[in-house]
Amino acid sequence: MTDARFEDGAERPLRLVALAPDDLPVISALVQDAVFTAADLRWSRKGRRVDVLLNRFRWEDRAAAERAGRPYERVRAVLTVQDVTGLAAQGVVPGDKDTVLSVLALEFTPGADGTGVLVVVLAGDGALRMEVECVNLMLSDVTRPYRAPSGKAPHHPEG
Template structure:
């Protein structure tokens, strides 16, 4: 008998997840909500058909534990990689300003013909990055040890 993973199972280990359908992607979206990254940490390789981001994400999977133990919430650097990318477009993102810091609100999939569609990274401030994909495949992998959030608190969103 197999048992589904629980949210708490990832609390003390680096995450390494892959989304192959919209339901999987909603999990990654929750984990990268409020992630921040400099615009210089976004890379598109047309030859490899890959769009990658080095993000500083909140460790939402550990946030309840941190608060209960009196610790500051943590962030961790993670690679967010979209595979099978045919093209990339952006809106409300000034790529010429190398000092820009972007903040992720959500990650969604807009289906198209067959397996094709668009992976949309919605950003704070009305920005968005849209990757046209041949098939949905998005990976999230923690690449550093967690560190205390500089702000000392987790972002809050009105209900």
């Protein structure tokens, strides 16, 4: 058995699950530079679930696009976090459909007995802070890839 590679995804939609803190770096890397608005965020307190509809840059396709000389792509994806017992936001106005938020990373701080805090770090000092009973996330592509509107890959200068 070998580890999965980005190339293994080809043109199929991603559907990844994280059930342990060690699973989070892969999903964090794939949602880096994803954009959404607060109107794309849903929290079901009763269902203990947070869903975020993202426009995700297809990092897994970047090298292939460069080799083939074709445009970079984005895809609509849903990031679902289960077993959420609390949600707090910084720099996010609930329901705001005009402000574009950009994901930098997912970070997890463990608590007692598998609980912890999952933070969706956003550009511009924003964040979504979720208290969770356990790590239980899913990232699912829900549309076909489309040409990235900027035509460019996101770039992060080293500081």
